[in-house]
Amino acid sequence: MDAADLIEPFARMLDTIAAPAAVRAVEHGGSADAMWAEVAASGFLDALVGEDAGGAGLPLAVANALWQELGRRAVPLPVGETMIARALLAAAGRPIPDGPVALAVAGPDRRTVVPFGRVAHHVLVESEGRLHLVAVASGDPEATGVTGDLSAVMRWDALPDADASAAPETGLRAVAAVLRAALIAGAADRLVEMTAAYANERIQFGKPIGRQQALQQTMAVMAEDAVAARIASQLGCAGAFPPALAAAATAKSVASKAAARIAASAHAVHGAIGISEEYDLQLFTRRLHAWRLADGSESYWNRRLGRLRMGSEAGSVDFTRAELFSA
Amino acid sequence: MPPEDEAIRPAIRALVAEAVAALPDDRRARSWAGFDAAFSRRLGEAGFLGLTLPKRYGGHERGPFARFVVVEELLSAGAPVAAHWIADRQSAPLILNFGTEEQRQYYIPRICRGELFFCIGMSEPGSGSDLASVRTRAARTETGWRVNGQKIWTTNAMHSDYMIALLRTSGSSEDRHAGLSQLIIDLKAPGVTVRPIVDLAGDAHFAEVFFEDVDLPAEALIGHEGEGWKQVTAELAFERSGPERIYSSVVLLDAWIRHLRGAGRDDTATLDLVGDFTARLGVLRAMSIACTARLAAGESPVVEASLVKDLGTSFEQELPVAIGADLAAWPDEAVDAELYRTLLYVTHLAPSFSLRGGTREILRGIVARGMGLR
Ligand SMILES: Cc1cc2nc3c(=O)[nH]c(=O)nc-3n(C[C@H](O)[C@H](O)[C@H](O)COP(=O)(O)OP(=O)(O)OC[C@H]3O[C@@H](n4cnc5c(N)ncnc54)[C@H](O)[C@@H]3O)c2cc1C
Numbered sequence: 001m002d003a004a005d006l007i008e009p010f011a012r013m014l015d016t017i018a019a020p021a022a023v024r025a026v027e028h029g030g031s032a033d034a035m036w037a038e039v040a041a042s043g044f045l046d047a048l049v050g051e052d053a054g055g056a057g058l059p060l061a062v063a064n065a066l067w068q069e070l071g072r073r074a075v076p077l078p079v080g081e082t083m084i085a086r087a088l089l090a091a092a093g094r095p096i097p098d099g100p101v102a103l104a105v106a107g108p109d110r111r112t113v114v115p116f117g118r119v120a121h122h123v124l125v126e127s128e129g130r131l132h133l134v135a136v137a138s139g140d141p142e143a144t145g146v147t148g149d150l151s152a153v154m155r156w157d158a159l160p161d162a163d164a165s166a167a168p169e170t171g172l173r174a175v176a177a178v179l180r181a182a183l184i185a186g187a188a189d190r191l192v193e194m195t196a197a198y199a200n201e202r203i204q205f206g207k208p209i210g211r212q213q214a215l216q217q218t219m220a221v222m223a224e225d226a227v228a229a230r231i232a233s234q235l236g237c238a239g240a241f242p243p244a245l246a247a248a249a250t251a252k253s254v255a256s257k258a259a260a261r262i263a264a265s266a267h268a269v270h271g272a273i274g275i276s277e278e279y280d281l282q283l284f285t286r287r288l289h290a291w292r293l294a295d296g297s298e299s300y301w302n303r304r305l306g307r308l309r310m311g312s313e314a315g316s317v318d319f320t321r322a323e324l325f326s327a
Numbered sequence: 328m329p330p331e332d333e334a335i336r337p338a339i340r341a342l343v344a345e346a347v348a349a350l351p352d353d354r355r356a357r358s359w360a361g362f363d364a365a366f367s368r369r370l371g372e373a374g375f376l377g378l379t380l381p382k383r384y385g386g387h388e389r390g391p392f393a394r395f396v397v398v399e400e401l402l403s404a405g406a407p408v409a410a411h412w413i414a415d416r417q418s419a420p421l422i423l424n425f426g427t428e429e430q431r432q433y434y435i436p437r438i439c440r441g442e443l444f445f446c447i448g449m450s451e452p453g454s455g456s457d458l459a460s461v462r463t464r465a466a467r468t469e470t471g472w473r474v475n476g477q478k479i480w481t482t483n484a485m486h487s488d489y490m491i492a493l494l495r496t497s498g499s500s501e502d503r504h505a506g507l508s509q510l511i512i513d514l515k516a517p518g519v520t521v522r523p524i525v526d527l528a529g530d531a532h533f534a535e536v537f538f539e540d541v542d543l544p545a546e547a548l549i550g551h552e553g554e555g556w557k558q559v560t561a562e563l564a565f566e567r568s569g570p571e572r573i574y575s576s577v578v579l580l581d582a583w584i585r586h587l588r589g590a591g592r593d594d595t596a597t598l599d600l601v602g603d604f605t606a607r608l609g610v611l612r613a614m615s616i617a618c619t620a621r622l623a624a625g626e627s628p629v630v631e632a633s634l635v636k637d638l639g640t641s642f643e644q645e646l647p648v649a650i651g652a653d654l655a656a657w658p659d660e661a662v663d664a665e666l667y668r669t670l671l672y673v674t675h676l677a678p679s680f681s682l683r684g685g686t687r688e689i690l691r692g693i694v695a696r697g698m699g700l701r
Pocket of ligand 1 (some may be wrong): 180204207209271275445448449451454481483682683685686688
């Protein structure tokens with residue numbers, strides 16, 4: 001089947017369940033059960049689960065396209081995370097729980113911000129190389145106190161090793177990073193669209209502000225950044241699941257760096273209206289910032305990629321060819 | 328910095344320390360949006376408001392440097408300054424410059440006591456950067472003026488006693504600058520409706536203000552009919568030239584540096600960043616002091632103020648981006664929830680730094696014209 005034949009119905013489903021009003025309702029503490037039920041019924045949660053385990057066995061590249069659709073609509077549920085968790089659990093031959101699953105990398109006695117921790121039922125936690133599936137309550141979740149934030153601050157003092165399995169070789173953080181990059185790419189694309197449309201509508205000094213060269217330059221750079229984020233996220237997902245370290249690092253580094261710039265430009269062009277809660281822009285710019293910070297910023301991934309690069313005597317072109325283009 | 332002005336620092340610092348003692352960093356980071364009428368009255372009682380204004384109106388005749396010291400102390404500690412901010416910074420000087428003797432005596436002493444709060448009614452839904460296109464109209468009546476129309480993004484309108492509004496008193500919005508006047512509007516007058524606007528951080532610090540046949544006395548006019556544009560330009564120079572345009576993220580900067588010290592981090596990347604911000608803050612402060620010197624000499628440093636505001640707001644906006652990159656570069660460090668909240672608050676509000684008081688593009692236009700371009 002053609003990838004587009006899968007993505008289109010997924011996008012259509014998201015349009016019906018995750019309109020901006022529905023996103024806000026969940027952010028304000030409303031129940032996400034009905035929205036989740038639709039996602040679960042769609043069958044897409046098992047996109048990455050192997051066919052032998054009853055899943056769709058889709059390549060990571062197709063999951064990337066699905067994840068971008070989530071970002072494009074600011075979907076307030078860990079749909080991508082749950083796809084990842086189900087694939088990892090199935091691959092380890094472990095039972096798969098119903099309901100949304102968040103992802104976390106934890107250490108003993110350490111508080112950590114878990115994206116979607118407020119709306120997940122379970123968390124797949126990596127600790128010291130092992131993956132543990134635990135109920136959200138076990139992490140003592142607390143709201144971050146950031147308005148509209150669906151993540152939660154959690155900590156685990158002890159995780160039962162009884163039914164843990166081995167973490168992916170490159171770590172759960174690398175898997176989560178390619179998801180974040182795809183979400184950033186989707187939201188960035190949406191922001192470019194919204195910003196260009198607004199610039200064509202908003203009249204100041206007798207003409208649309210989009211006719212001002214200064215803003216055209218800003219928006220051109222914004223579009224460039226959004227394309228770079230998309231390509232980066234696709235590179236991160238070009239190989240097999242789970243992704244290789246260099247691929248994940250490349251995706252998250254470029255997407256995270258672009259995220260902050262894109263959010264700034266979108267707001268600059270919109271002026272004061274972009275700051276208001278009522279206007280949809282903030283649903284996307286707040287997510288760009290949250291996803292940039294989650295699972296390692298550009299600085300974190302640059303450090304890891306830099307270390308990998310320094311460990312190789314190959315030329316830079318050959319290094320990138322081997323690490324990113326050999327899939 | 329003149330020593331006699333520097334000398335007031337310990338007193339204001341003590342007052343501020345008391346006011347912010349119980350406030351977490353994410354509340355302090357709200358400084359400008361922090362409304363605390365009692366604190367503003369305490370500042371007034373202690374003689375820290377109306378520093379530049381004549382004694383005969385309750386001011387202190389201390390000049391812009393004294394005000395610089397006070398503002399610097401207030402903002403760097405994140406004190407809740409919203410209540411008196413606009414009245415002290417721009418409404419009182421405007422009334423002093425353009426008002427009648429009655430208006431001065433009526434408003435300024437209470438502003439200096441921190442008892443009277445003002446807001447600025449410039450922007451409208453269709454008039455942001457293109458301020459001269461305002462449509463809200465004040466028509467002459469037998470006894471004064473009748474106002475109809477709408478303002479938007481009016482900071483603190485819901486807590487203010489008065490708005491100084493830029494209104495059209497003759498002609499149409501095509502006439503641009505001619506036909507604009509400034510009026511002092513009593514926000515308790517019948518026909519005024521204030522609807523707070525919630526921002527992306529969940530706060531309501533600005534509002535929409537609707538006017539429906541609001542009758543005002545003739546004395547509501549401030550300055551001269553038809554000279555509103557000239558007056559507003561002078562007012563914006565006050566708005567743009569203070570130290571407030573470099574300190575919006577400083578509470579976050581200090582919280583982050585405390586975190587770095589606690590975490591024992593002194594790698595080169597961290598030191599590079601801390602050093603870069605420290606150097607730039609120093610230079611921005613020097614530039615802001617230079618602007619203050621021009622104000623003290625009785626000038627209106629429009630171009631210099633725009634230049635400092637552009638550089639200053641860029642600095643204020645880069646801080647949360649770089650601090651976020653740094654904190655999330657160490658995901659295995661335990662997260663400090665208060666610092667995280669402060670970071671995200673400043674991150675979300677940062678775009679407003681280069682919008683309020685004139686956008687980056689508009690300020691750069693002013694700087695370019697000052698260079699003789701166009
Ligand atoms: C926190 C906050 C507080 C505020 N408080 C007040 C207040 O108390 N009172 C008040 O009156 N207003 C207030 N404002 C409004 C503020 O003055 C306006 O936001 C500002 O003037 C810009 O107008 P706008 O938002 O309508 O954007 P627009 O003017 O629509 O601008 C949108 C974009 O177009 C650009 N643009 C417009 N014209 C040009 C041009 N000629 N060349 C190049 N680029 C251009 C702008 O730079 C911007 O990037 C506040 C705003 C904020 C964010």
